[in-house]
Amino acid sequence: MEQNAAPLSCLxxxxxxxxxxxxxxPSCTEALAWLGAEVVKVENPKTGEPGxxxxxxxxxxxxxxxxxxxxxxxxxxxxxLKSEQGLSLVKEMAKRADVMIENMAPGTIERLGLGYxxxxxxxxxxxxxxxxGFGEGSPYEKNLAFDMIAQACGGTMSITGEPDRPxxxxxPSLADTGTGMLMAISILGALYERRASGRGRRLExxxxxxxxxxxxxxxxxxxxTGEAAKRNGAGTAANTPPPCGIYPxxxxxxxxxxxxxxxxxxxxxxxxxAIGREELxxxxxxxxxxARREHRAEVDRMITEWTGRRDKxxxxxxxxxxxxxxxxxxxxxxxxxxxxxxxxxxxxxxDHPSGPYKMPAWPVRFDGLPPRLAPAPLLGxxxxxxxxxxxxxxxxxxxxxxxxxxx
Amino acid sequence: MEQNAAPLSCLxxxxxxxxxxxxxxPSCTEALAWLGAEVVKVENPKTGEPGxxxxxxxxxxxxxxxxxxxxxxxxxxxxxLKSEQGLSLVKEMAKRADVMIENMAPGTIERLGLGYxxxxxxxxxxxxxxxxGFGEGSPYEKNLAFDMIAQACGGTMSITGEPDRPxxxxxPSLADTGTGMLMAISILGALYERRASGRGRRLExxxxxxxxxxxxxxxxxxxxTGEAAKRNGAGTAANTPPPCGIYPxxxxxxxxxxxxxxxxxxxxxxxxxAIGREELxxxxxxxxxxARREHRAEVDRMITEWTGRRDKxxxxxxxxxxxxxxxxxxxxxxxxxxxxxxxxxxxxxxDHPSGPYKMPAWPVRFDGLPPRLAPAPLLGxxxxxxxxxxxxxxxxxxxxxxxxxxx
Numbered sequence: 001m002e003q004n005a006a007p008l009s010c011l012x013x014x015x016x017x018x019x020x021x022x023x024x025x026p027s028c029t030e031a032l033a034w035l036g037a038e039v040v041k042v043e044n045p046k047t048g049e050p051g052x053x054x055x056x057x058x059x060x061x062x063x064x065x066x067x068x069x070x071x072x073x074x075x076x077x078x079x080x081l082k083s084e085q086g087l088s089l090v091k092e093m094a095k096r097a098d099v100m101i102e103n104m105a106p107g108t109i110e111r112l113g114l115g116y117x118x119x120x121x122x123x124x125x126x127x128x129x130x131x132x133g134f135g136e137g138s139p140y141e142k143n144l145a146f147d148m149i150a151q152a153c154g155g156t157m158s159i160t161g162e163p164d165r166p167x168x169x170x171x172p173s174l175a176d177t178g179t180g181m182l183m184a185i186s187i188l189g190a191l192y193e194r195r196a197s198g199r200g201r202r203l204e205x206x207x208x209x210x211x212x213x214x215x216x217x218x219x220x221x222x223x224x225t226g227e228a229a230k231r232n233g234a235g236t237a238a239n240t241p242p243p244c245g246i247y248p249x250x251x252x253x254x255x256x257x258x259x260x261x262x263x264x265x266x267x268x269x270x271x272x273x274a275i276g277r278e279e280l281x282x283x284x285x286x287x288x289x290x291a292r293r294e295h296r297a298e299v300d301r302m303i304t305e306w307t308g309r310r311d312k313x314x315x316x317x318x319x320x321x322x323x324x325x326x327x328x329x330x331x332x333x334x335x336x337x338x339x340x341x342x343x344x345x346x347x348x349x350x351d352h353p354s355g356p357y358k359m360p361a362w363p364v365r366f367d368g369l370p371p372r373l374a375p376a377p378l379l380g381x382x383x384x385x386x387x388x389x390x391x392x393x394x395x396x397x398x399x400x401x402x403x404x405x406x407x
Numbered sequence: 408m409e410q411n412a413a414p415l416s417c418l419x420x421x422x423x424x425x426x427x428x429x430x431x432x433p434s435c436t437e438a439l440a441w442l443g444a445e446v447v448k449v450e451n452p453k454t455g456e457p458g459x460x461x462x463x464x465x466x467x468x469x470x471x472x473x474x475x476x477x478x479x480x481x482x483x484x485x486x487x488l489k490s491e492q493g494l495s496l497v498k499e500m501a502k503r504a505d506v507m508i509e510n511m512a513p514g515t516i517e518r519l520g521l522g523y524x525x526x527x528x529x530x531x532x533x534x535x536x537x538x539x540g541f542g543e544g545s546p547y548e549k550n551l552a553f554d555m556i557a558q559a560c561g562g563t564m565s566i567t568g569e570p571d572r573p574x575x576x577x578x579p580s581l582a583d584t585g586t587g588m589l590m591a592i593s594i595l596g597a598l599y600e601r602r603a604s605g606r607g608r609r610l611e612x613x614x615x616x617x618x619x620x621x622x623x624x625x626x627x628x629x630x631x632t633g634e635a636a637k638r639n640g641a642g643t644a645a646n647t648p649p650p651c652g653i654y655p656x657x658x659x660x661x662x663x664x665x666x667x668x669x670x671x672x673x674x675x676x677x678x679x680x681a682i683g684r685e686e687l688x689x690x691x692x693x694x695x696x697x698a699r700r701e702h703r704a705e706v707d708r709m710i711t712e713w714t715g716r717r718d719k720x721x722x723x724x725x726x727x728x729x730x731x732x733x734x735x736x737x738x739x740x741x742x743x744x745x746x747x748x749x750x751x752x753x754x755x756x757x758d759h760p761s762g763p764y765k766m767p768a769w770p771v772r773f774d775g776l777p778p779r780l781a782p783a784p785l786l787g788x789x790x791x792x793x794x795x796x797x798x799x800x801x802x803x804x805x806x807x808x809x810x811x812x813x814x
Contacts, residue, residue: 159578171566
């Protein structure tokens, strides 16, 4: 089989001490791992991080697919943070780390005695990163948050859903992975600076705050109308003129739709030709965006007549080939089974002790290939290796810690 | 007024030659600008990049708020890419750039003679980045795409909306800004590597492919159930047990809802106390996630009775203070007018020749403060400055180019 991925070593030599859990933190450190950093997860010796078990497992799997997805290419060590010796171990590792990152509940890391002041005194050059639900200085800074809470408070829900119906949550876990990506960028900026300056940095991001970054299109609409952006169904937060939305296709299943967007006049003309309505070229009812807004029902009807007799792939192919932006609504199964994703390394099959699985990889290609996935670690899989290479421990040292339950 | 932001110079000295337009590319280069890179937009001398004018302007504004949002902290030069001399100018700039990036329609940059092969021969150390709708090797690689098309084809729409109703588009422009963030991470990884190796890189990302990165929570659900992830309204793609969703609040406006998520048993118990239903503590109808799924209607009813008599802020405060994840559904106007965002520099007021405006800033704090915003450039504002500092041109040289219409 042709190679569909290659290991990356952009961040070779960078050590990340990873105290994160679930998704917002792990998605961030996983990006660093994919770029070649050595990311070491610190996990509870008994249970591991909650992401291993809070989601259902597949048959015969020691951990959830969720954990597989967000913790690929990382190493795992176990350390009991409730023991003095465990905390000492973390501090010793922090002295040798380039990056330390956590996303525990507000105040927890400080109560553990691992707050920025302590860690900085041990390692002034460290990049110390924290992901929280709400920002310091927010009225809700002490509140717990998960993805859905930050999406409610961050505006993404208010602009998602159908007009005149309640808001819905965007399906993507944007407050988790979306926030993780902003932190990854910031860590990389700080690492770049540090390479020359030796300077450490404290980085903090709140999931609520991060959502504003992703709804700037809605703020555009508000700036012009003077009103809060509304929900527009399959349309856009900027209330783009028709055709801009989904049109039903055969055979009428839950996701049998094709998205068509033809705002530009040349796109509109190409669309008319593609659906066999050349007689409407130049018709003043449809020649401007204002005219098409006024005749929205007719626009939608003529397109639906055409799409309704085709399946979504055929509709996408024909309209796309005509030079009009068009896309079938694909579901997760259709995506997972699309062979071109695996051929291109966007989905990769990972070998794991519990058997192979297929999952999404980092989608950016470096010189033609995305970074190669390695399996998520088993709990404590890298204890001996990491404690030896980071802290110079012997096998006997590690065994002694294990005997005491510290690791 | 207390300082709410500070300039960042993590990427000081990095030169970005920016041929991007609209959002996917500009959001990426803007992140680099916020980290301190010198980002120079190359724009059409007559019209500027289409993002300046494709969206409505506010009164008295030379450019759209959209352009303000996605092009802050950048410089603008004008170059006519249809002229030989203009293309030569871009190549001279590429020789001196650390990063070159474009997101034109498929094949356009190569037709201009500015493809990777050409640029690499001029500057082997350059990081050359491209954002497209579909990936090379995809059946749709030549198709046009915008945010909504990639969201349709990338799975985000299939998991967003109400059960038994058509898909809706997530309001956030995830295929644009979400893809831009993945490219920013990749560019920073390549720059970090290059600082030691001198090695250039070709980076490519497709908006469709990038969407898979943001819907991994849905692939978790599919891995367990063996079925495509469904739409769950305000619930999650992982079909989280109740209570997990929005509850209506007084006075009943379009966004008068509070999100409540209480999966963990201790959160459920705290919630019962917060809404005055202590008598249900330990009631077997609600003590496990399976039991609450079975009694979903009763769970929702008892919460709605309580939330319906309060406004969303009060509901969020009371339930959040009880230690239960909760969040009011906030709209874009409520966010823009929330004073704590401006105090914390998450929203910043920017001075612009056409008057001040307020917009979202990079939400990650560096040593306590987010990077300070600078206004988006006027068209060609930095011609003299950039052509002098990058290419050593005199004022007379620049004037001559202007006279010929090259810039």
